[in-house]
Amino acid sequence: xxxxxxxxxxxxxxxxxxxxxxxxxxxxxxxxxxxxxxxxxxxxxxxxxxxxxxxxxxxxxxxxxxxxxxxxxxxxxxxxxxxxxxxxxxxxxxxxxxxxxxxxxxxxxxxxxxx
Numbered sequence: 001x002x003x004x005x006x007x008x009x010x011x012x013x014x015x016x017x018x019x020x021x022x023x024x025x026x027x028x029x030x031x032x033x034x035x036x037x038x039x040x041x042x043x044x045x046x047x048x049x050x051x052x053x054x055x056x057x058x059x060x061x062x063x064x065x066x067x068x069x070x071x072x073x074x075x076x077x078x079x080x081x082x083x084x085x086x087x088x089x090x091x092x093x094x095x096x097x098x099x100x101x102x103x104x105x106x107x108x109x110x111x112x113x114x115x
Contacts, residue, residue: 001028004084007112011105013093018113021085023050029085040089047106048087049073067102075110086110
């Protein structure tokens with residue numbers, strides 16, 4: 001596993017940290033997530049998506065359904081990134097963002113990480 005890039009997007013005091021990794025196996029995903037949770041002890045959510053040639057997966061990590069994981073997976077697919085994991089760690093800023101703004105914020109953080 002190799003960290004390729006990181007990003008930061010802020011929205012109404014919530015912070016969205018993007019992490020893009022190149023993977024060799026799916027087993028590395030669990031290790032990366034555990035490491036990120038140790039590094040970001042106060043994170044609220046860590047939705048992610050991964051893509052390999054023959055398989056893909058995503059999770060919203062307790063965010064409202066289809067506001068995070070699918071957005072992140074779409075970024076991987078649009079950029080033809082196989083063998084990659086994209087995680088967006090969110091710190092809650094005190095204001096609820098609502099589904100449309102969450103969707104845009106996760107998408108923005110993921111896109112910033114790809115560029």
